[in-house]
Amino acid sequence: MLPAFVVTGFLGSGKTTLLVRAAREHFGGKRVAVLVNEIGEVGVDGKVLQNVYSSVVELAEGCICCSLHAEFEKGIKEIREKYDPEVLLVETSGAAEPFPVMLSLQSLGCSIEGVICVVDAKNFEKYKNESTARYQIGGSNIVVINKVDLVDAQRCDELEKEIKKIWEEYSIRNVFTGERIFSYLRVYRTSFGQLPAEVFEGIFVLDDLSKYTQPSPAHQHQHRVAEQVIQFPQPLEYDKLVDLLKNLPADVIRVKGIVRIANMKNPVIVNYAFGLWDIGEEIPSYRGSSFLVFIKRGGVQA
Numbered sequence: 091m092l093p094a095f096v097v098t099g100f101l102g103s104g105k106t107t108l109l110v111r112a113a114r115e116h117f118g119g120k121r122v123a124v125l126v127n128e129i130g131e132v133g134v135d136g137k138v139l140q141n142v143y144s145s146v147v148e149l150a151e152g153c154i155c156c157s158l159h160a161e162f163e164k165g166i167k168e169i170r171e172k173y174d175p176e177v178l179l180v181e182t183s184g185a186a187e188p189f190p191v192m193l194s195l196q197s198l199g200c201s202i203e204g205v206i207c208v209v210d211a212k213n214f215e216k217y218k219n220e221s222t223a224r225y226q227i228g229g230s231n232i233v234v235i236n237k238v239d240l241v242d243a244q245r246c247d248e249l250e251k252e253i254k255k256i257w258e259e260y261s262i263r264n265v266f267t268g269e270r271i272f273s274y275l276r277v278y279r280t281s282f283g284q285l286p287a288e289v290f291e292g293i294f295v296l297d298d299l300s301k302y303t304q305p306s307p308a309h310q311h312q313h314r315v316a317e318q319v320i321q322f323p324q325p326l327e328y329d330k331l332v333d334l335l336k337n338l339p340a341d342v343i344r345v346k347g348i349v350r351i352a353n354m355k356n357p358v359i360v361n362y363a364f365g366l367w368d369i370g371e372e373i374p375s376y377r378g379s380s381f382l383v384f385i386k387r388g389g390v391q392a
C-alpha cells in the first residue's frame with residue numbers, strides 16, 4: 091500500500107505553504123510525489139511545489155472531488171508508474187471536499203495516513219459559513235489552525251472550540267449505524283504550516299472507507315466561486331501591482347499568480363487572500379508569461 095496524505099482547506103488557508111514546509115522538514119530522502127488540483131485553468135501551486143518536490147502532477151481546470159474524478163484516478167496511476175513514490179501527497183483545490191478523494195485513493199491501493207484540513211485563523215470568520223469549508227473540516231482527522239501569527243491565543247482557543255463543534259456536526263458517519271468514521275480529531279496550531287514530525291509518521295491512518303455506504307458529499311457539492319485569469323505581456327510596475335491588490339472589489343476573495351516585475355531578476359509569486367497580500371517568493375525556473383488568477387465568491391458553478 092502506498093501511504094498517502096490529503097491536504098484540504100479553504101481558499102488561501104495555507105495548504106501549499108504547509109506542503110512546501112513539509113518537503114523541507116519531514117520528507118528529506120524519501121521519494122515523494124505530489125498531485126495538486128486547482129479550480130482554474132492555470133495552476134500556481136504546482137509551480138511552487140515543483141521548487142521543492144521533483145515529482146509533481148497538476149490537475150487543473152476542474153475539481154477532483156467531482157468533475158475530474160476520472161482524471162484524478164488516471165493521474166494517480168500515472169504518478170505510481172512514472173515515479174514509484176514512497177509517499178503520495180494530494181493537495182485538493184480550496185473548493186473541493188476531501189471525502190470522494192479519500193475513497194478514490196483507497197480504491198487505488200493507497201493507505202490514507204492523514205487528512206489534513208488547514209484553517210486560516212485570521213480569515214475563518216469570513217468563510218466559515220461556506221458549506222464546503224465545513225465539509226472540509228468534517229472530512230478530516232487532523233485540523234491545522236494556521237496563521238496563528240496573525241491572531242492572539244484567546245482567538246485560537248475560540249477557534250479551536252468552534253472547529254471541534256463543526257467537526258462533530260459535519261464529520262462523516264456510517265449511515266447505518268450513525269457511527270463516526272474518524273474516531274478522533276487532532277488539532278494543531280501553526281504558523282506557515284510548521285508541523286511536528288508525528289503528523290507524517292503514519293500514526294493517523296484511516297480505516298478502509300469502502301465498507302461505509304454514505305453517499306459522497308460531492309453529490310450535493312457546488313462551487314460557489316468563479317475565477318478569471320489575466321495575462322500580462324509586459325513586466326508590471328511594483329507600485330501598480332500593490333495598488334491593484336489594495337483596491338480589489340470585495341467579492342474577490344483570492345488572487346494568486348506568477349508575475350515579472352520591472353527591475354526584478356526573477357518572476358515572483360503574488361498571493362492575496364481575504365485582504366492580506368504578499369508579493370515575494372521568487373520562482374527562477376518559471377519561463378511562462380505573467381498571470382494572475384482572480385477568484386470571486388458567489389460565481390457560477392464550476
Ligand SMILES: Nc1nc2c(ncn2[C@@H]2O[C@H](COP(=O)(O)OP(=O)(O)OP(=O)(O)O)[C@@H](O)[C@H]2O)c(=O)[nH]1
Nearest residue numbers: 100101102103104105106107184237281282361368
Ligand atoms: N501570516 C501568515 N501568512 C501565511 C501563513 N501560511 C500561509 N500564509 C500566506 O497565505 C497565502 C496563501 O497561502 P497558500 O499556501 O498559497 O494557500 P493555499 O491554501 O495553498 O491556497 P489555494 O490553493 O489558493 O486554496 C500566502 O501569501 C502565504 O504566504 C501563516 O501561517 N501566516
